[in-house]
Amino acid sequence: MKAESHLLKARCLMLARKPWYGHAAATIQWDADETIYTMAVTVRADGQVVCLYGPKFVLECTVGELAAVIEHEIEHVLRQHCGRGRGLDQNLFNIACDMVVNGHQQSPRIGIVHPKTGYPEIRGADQICWLPPSWCADLTAEQCYEKLVANGVQARRFDNRSLIGQHDLWETADADAVSAAVNRFSLAAAASGAVVPETVKPFLDEIKPPELPWEEVLATFIRGTSDARKRTAYSRRSRRVDCFGMPGRKSNEVCHLAVVVDTSTSVTDAVLSKFFGELEALSSLATFDVLTWSDCFGTFLSPYATGDWKTFKRNYGYTDMIAPVQWLCDHQMLADGLLMLTDGYCLWPKPQGVPFLVVCSSPRGMITEPDWGKTVYLNFK
Numbered sequence: 001m002k003a004e005s006h007l008l009k010a011r012c013l014m015l016a017r018k019p020w021y022g023h024a025a026a027t028i029q030w031d032a033d034e035t036i037y038t039m040a041v042t043v044r045a046d047g048q049v050v051c052l053y054g055p056k057f058v059l060e061c062t063v064g065e066l067a068a069v070i071e072h073e074i075e076h077v078l079r080q081h082c083g084r085g086r087g088l089d090q091n092l093f094n095i096a097c098d099m100v101v102n103g104h105q106q107s108p109r110i111g112i113v114h115p116k117t118g119y120p121e122i123r124g125a126d127q128i129c130w131l132p133p134s135w136c137a138d139l140t141a142e143q144c145y146e147k148l149v150a151n152g153v154q155a156r157r158f159d160n161r162s163l164i165g166q167h168d169l170w171e172t173a174d175a176d177a178v179s180a181a182v183n184r185f186s187l188a189a190a191a192s193g194a195v196v197p198e199t200v201k202p203f204l205d206e207i208k209p210p211e212l213p214w215e216e217v218l219a220t221f222i223r224g225t226s227d228a229r230k231r232t233a234y235s236r237r238s239r240r241v242d243c244f245g246m247p248g249r250k251s252n253e254v255c256h257l258a259v260v261v262d263t264s265t266s267v268t269d270a271v272l273s274k275f276f277g278e279l280e281a282l283s284s285l286a287t288f289d290v291l292t293w294s295d296c297f298g299t300f301l302s303p304y305a306t307g308d309w310k311t312f313k314r315n316y317g318y319t320d321m322i323a324p325v326q327w328l329c330d331h332q333m334l335a336d337g338l339l340m341l342t343d344g345y346c347l348w349p350k351p352q353g354v355p356f357l358v359v360c361s362s363p364r365g366m367i368t369e370p371d372w373g374k375t376v377y378l379n380f381k
């Protein structure tokens with residue numbers, strides 16, 4: 001039990017300091033196992049990541065050190081190391097994987113920087129496998145392995161260095177399951193509004209999760225936000241303000257989503273009709289405050305009523321999606337989540353710490369997606 005709460009503290013530290021990893025860690029199943037000396041991660045066939053930990057080891061680590069170990073394990077999954085390296089010298093491949101995950105000792109990839117030392121808290125930093133200083137930081141585990149082989153490195157005598165965690169369970173993971181696991185990390189972090197670190201993006205691009213129909217993504221987003229509100233409502237302060245003459249919300253009220261609609265003419269009536277058709281069908285799950293905006297304020301409907309979209313005025317101006325979010329913040333109307341309909345040719349608002357979904361009317365690949373939340377495409381001609 002003690003080890004469990006120590007782990008929980010480490011995950012809380014990650015949520016505060018490395019939120020993307022903290023949310024990824026929350027999707028992992030944590031099981032105590034006396035036969036594990038440190039920590040060992042694996043991925044079940046359904047994509048569930050399971051992390052076995054030795055309770056004794058967990059209690060020997062500081063909270064900061066434990067956070068670095070957890071991040072190390074997540075990185076192995078993210079880089080899809082589990083289930084790879086078949087046919088290679090397994091000990092040497094393990095070293096290559098740890099080198100890639102840990103990075104260079106001068107600038108480690110993992111760990112939470114300690115304010116006093118300015119260096120991440122990493123247990124036994126002098127005894128673990130780092131990338132040699134002259135090696136490129138972007139090597140894959142296989143490239144790193146090749147270099148180790150070329151340098152005549154014998155795994156058993158590699159400087160007497162040790163792995164962080166154990167790789168014993170990797171053999172059981174298959175490639176599809178690992179992709180599904182990475183997708184779970186990604187969805188959990190997106191649903192919470194966590195910013196995707198630059199270093200993580202390439203791995204998320206690689207897995208290319210199967211594209212769900214946008215209607216399904218929208219429904220899942222609204223349902224998830226509604227459920228989250230039910231769970232947290234008792235402790236959340238009301239964001240409604242008196243100037244709109246509205247009372248504070250009670251915990252049993254349905255969730256409120258702020259919807260920003262880009263009313264530049266590139267978002268056609270057909271697009272509006274399709275989008276609001278879906279939204280109206282989901283109105284039992286949430287109420288919507290709709291703010292229309294192109295290059296300036298259009299209208300604010302609180303709450304939106306069926307068919308209101310037909311009254312929107314259109315504008316030939318450029319699209320600004322930062323100002324409307326600022327407007328919502330200024331008026332304290334950024335409620336339980338933020339939904340946006342736009343052609344995507346715009347600058348994106350900064351992360352606001354709420355769930356965020358963009359429904360984009362342009363085809364995938366044409367626009368730059370925001371670096372937080374999730375983007376789906378209407379695929380509508």
Ligand SMILES: [Zn+2]
Pocket residue numbers: 072076097098163164165166167
């Ligand atoms: Zn490792």
